Amino acid sequence: MRRDVFQAIADPTRRAIIVLIALQAMTPNAIAEHFDTSRQAVSKHLRILTECELVSQKQEGREIYYQLQINKMKEIDKWLNQFRKIWETRFNQLDEVLSTIKNRKK
Amino acid sequence: MRRDVFQAIADPTRRAIIVLIALQAMTPNAIAEHFDTSRQAVSKHLRILTECELVSQKQEGREIYYQLQINKMKEIDKWLNQFRKIWETRFNQLDEVLSTIKNRKK
DNA sequence: TATTTGTGAAACCGAATAGTTGCACATATA
């Protein structure tokens, strides 16, 4: 069973859950109210998110609050980092092209 | 058939392909040499990457060069953006906690 | 022209995925 951050955010419902609890921890029931699927389906998504450590649980009586582990999100950011250099370079190259055109017009 | 960027980068082989062709366009055969799977499997991955516009093709005689559409990668970055504010805030909150502890010691 | 090379597409297969329904169990509450 593959269980990494990238696989976790592949599902649109899971991405929505992540956004939903980003600012405020929520219980499975509260989360499920925001979606068309059953509470159990949401519970399964939460399990996957927990397994890859994107969310953590906080027991409060018989309620369980799920909260986003924002640090884990940085893992995606870290992977993107290697491309950031490239798209900045491409941007500079575009700059050069534009200035070449500009200079030609003079 | 769902076909978005997040689903595309969920597969580790596809992520490796993306990294591989990020700096230099390559043919399917050349790409396949870097992996344990068959050329056809790579071809299927390239099709998925093409369908969600993460890569584009450039025909060169009978060879087809696949190149990364770096701009599409920014879509992931854009999604991450909404969390960036949060993790910066969390960082600041940590700062506050630390300074509170520091002040208490005085 | 005949053959090799580079490629995509279709058919098939086993495993994983996302969902459902039904159940178990612990914690609140009457």
Place this chain on the structure above:
DNA sequence: TATATGTGCAACTATTCGGTTTCACAAATA
């Protein structure tokens, strides 16, 4: 104590996924 509530887990199902094998076809080359 009996009941209601919040939750996770197991079993089942249809669909998707990633891979392989086989084939078709166009472009390069002998």
